[in-house]
Amino acid sequence: MVSIYRRALSCLSQERRRAAVIVAANVLLGALALLDPIVFGKVVGSLGTGAATWRYILAWAAVSALGVVAGVTASIVADRLSHRRRLQAMTEAFDNAVTLPGARIAERGTGRVVRIISAGGDSLFWVLLSFLREQMPALFALALLVPVAFWMNPLLASVLVGLAAVYVTANLYVIRRTESGQRVVDDQAQEVSNRIGDVVANVSVIQAYASLRSETAKLESLTRQLLQAQFPVLNWWALLIVLTRSASTIALVAIFTVGAALAAHGRSSLGEIVAFGGFATMLISRLDLLSSSLSRLFVGLPTLKAFFGLIDERHGFSDAPGATPLQNAKGEIAFENVTHWICDQNDLGVFDVNFHVPAGATVALVGSSGAGKTTMMSLLQRVREPDLGRVTIDGRDIRDVTLASLRQSIAVVFQEAGLFNRSIAENLRMARPDATDEQLKAALIAAEAWEFVDKKDGRLDFVIGERGQLLSGGERQRLAIARAILKDAPILILDEATSALDTVTEAKVKRALDTASRGRTTFIIAHRLSTIVDADLILVLDKGRIVERGTFEALVAQDGRFTRMARESGLVLGDLIPLPTRAA
Numbered sequence: 001m002v003s004i005y006r007r008a009l010s011c012l013s014q015e016r017r018r019a020a021v022i023v024a025a026n027v028l029l030g031a032l033a034l035l036d037p038i039v040f041g042k043v044v045g046s047l048g049t050g051a052a053t054w055r056y057i058l059a060w061a062a063v064s065a066l067g068v069v070a071g072v073t074a075s076i077v078a079d080r081l082s083h084r085r086r087l088q089a090m091t092e093a094f095d096n097a098v099t100l101p102g103a104r105i106a107e108r109g110t111g112r113v114v115r116i117i118s119a120g121g122d123s124l125f126w127v128l129l130s131f132l133r134e135q136m137p138a139l140f141a142l143a144l145l146v147p148v149a150f151w152m153n154p155l156l157a158s159v160l161v162g163l164a165a166v167y168v169t170a171n172l173y174v175i176r177r178t179e180s181g182q183r184v185v186d187d188q189a190q191e192v193s194n195r196i197g198d199v200v201a202n203v204s205v206i207q208a209y210a211s212l213r214s215e216t217a218k219l220e221s222l223t224r225q226l227l228q229a230q231f232p233v234l235n236w237w238a239l240l241i242v243l244t245r246s247a248s249t250i251a252l253v254a255i256f257t258v259g260a261a262l263a264a265h266g267r268s269s270l271g272e273i274v275a276f277g278g279f280a281t282m283l284i285s286r287l288d289l290l291s292s293s294l295s296r297l298f299v300g301l302p303t304l305k306a307f308f309g310l311i312d313e314r315h316g317f318s319d320a321p322g323a324t325p326l327q328n329a330k331g332e333i334a335f336e337n338v339t340h341w342i343c344d345q346n347d348l349g350v351f352d353v354n355f356h357v358p359a360g361a362t363v364a365l366v367g368s369s370g371a372g373k374t375t376m377m378s379l380l381q382r383v384r385e386p387d388l389g390r391v392t393i394d395g396r397d398i399r400d401v402t403l404a405s406l407r408q409s410i411a412v413v414f415q416e417a418g419l420f421n422r423s424i425a426e427n428l429r430m431a432r433p434d435a436t437d438e439q440l441k442a443a444l445i446a447a448e449a450w451e452f453v454d455k456k457d458g459r460l461d462f463v464i465g466e467r468g469q470l471l472s473g474g475e476r477q478r479l480a481i482a483r484a485i486l487k488d489a490p491i492l493i494l495d496e497a498t499s500a501l502d503t504v505t506e507a508k509v510k511r512a513l514d515t516a517s518r519g520r521t522t523f524i525i526a527h528r529l530s531t532i533v534d535a536d537l538i539l540v541l542d543k544g545r546i547v548e549r550g551t552f553e554a555l556v557a558q559d560g561r562f563t564r565m566a567r568e569s570g571l572v573l574g575d576l577i578p579l580p581t582r583a584a
Helices: 002-045 053-097 102-108 110-152 154-201 203-208 212-245 247-264 270-312 373-380 403-408 424-428 437-446 473-487 503-517 552-558 561-568
Strands: 333-342 345-357 362-366 388-393 410-413 491-495 521-525 537-542 545-550
Touching: 002 053, 002 110, 002 270, 053 110, 053 270, 110 154, 110 270, 154 212, 154 247, 154 270, 247 270, 333 373, 345 373, 345 537, 345 545, 362 373, 373 491, 373 521, 403 410, 410 473, 410 503, 424 437, 424 473, 437 473, 437 503, 473 503, 491 503, 537 552, 537 561, 545 552, 545 561, 552 561
Parallel strands: 362 521, 362 537, 410 491, 491 521
Antiparallel strands: 333 345, 333 388, 537 545
16 A cells, blocks of 8 residues: 555656645645644633733734635645646556557456546546645644644643544554455456446447346346445444544543643643644544545555556567667568467467568468467567567568567558547548548548548548447448558558458458558458469468468469368359369
């Protein structure tokens, strides 16, 4: 808890000047909080004489007015500073999250990552704000209260210290009793959040299978578990709240009881007793502030821990010392004795991969699911790195070039188009932020997408919905192809870009892909073998190894694994190329 709290407060070091203003204002607030009961005691003590009453009243009014000014200053500056630090930290968490491999995001769940960033930013904001506006002035006031109280009357001061000790002990006891329970509550709350996010993201499946009642029942079960975990924690805090609310009354009774006994023996005056009554009220109120702030921190601790964990998590790939940009890449690719294990399991990954691709050639990767096709392309993009061997572009090991320049040299069209709930223009400008509307239109025309874009309300400004749901499947793919064309990268990866399309739509997309790949080194992860007849090189993978290689015609002539795959997929080979003559 202490390390997380210290980490949160370290954000203030980036705004030292503003923090210094807040510290000065809070020191003044602490001093004024102490002066207030002292001057009030002087006012009460002087009522019998009348000589100095008005002077003390004016001093009391001045203390109050100055406290208002200092309080407003500290509050405004603290609020603005906390908001800035919150947004900066959320941006930092976002920046790191989007660099993580997709597998790590999928492992957590996108809903949870979003919640970590959002809730973590909010939690950080309240930690900073409560420290600057509540804890700091309270701590300064208490630090000044103890020596002043002992200077004025050691016996009454001892009563205050005893009350404070009881108060702090009760709070620490409750924190210890609820610490493990609060972790369980946070885990259960996360489970509820994940379940809701999962259902909302797949609402069409829920509707299609009429499983709404089942999902609602599961959610109700999770919420009951959450309540069962939360109630014991709430009971302890409810008990503490009742005790702390009665603490002020108990403190005043104790002070006036002891004060009356001291006054009877001439060891305390009326004004002093009134001042210590104010001290007691101030003591409890400041301890209440600290208690509520710490309880809020305690409840938000798991969220903050996850938030800072996301900021600190390293994706494992960074620029090597001395890395230089990959400029004017031609697109000559080579895999040299490349081996990469997934999850340290020898049967998952790619092994002893060797091939060379001239610039501008088209290479198709085929094989069953899990054969290693996507892994190979991940290695090319440095989403993964070889355990053995190396990958080169134009003869340069890609680990020796900057990551940004490497990925800027590669465009990808996925099976899922990967579109945002933004306008068509914004989706295209993911590839080139400074592209003009004319350049966007040219890319859309090349991708055979302008025809449907021209019919949309607002054309380029048309918002396509979450994951492009306001477009058809073919329209989404052509928009993704237009984005790749706009990027104008020398290397293009087509990750089963036509596998989910009907025959008519596939023909349009195929023409767009032919345009996109023209003059570029192109890798096609193929689902439909009819789309790779013209590939310069086909690599057939099985269990992470290249088992066959060659052109379409050469592979069919071998009458091996590729030929069997083609026949199993229903491809009529005789319509494409002459079939080899089988031996009798």
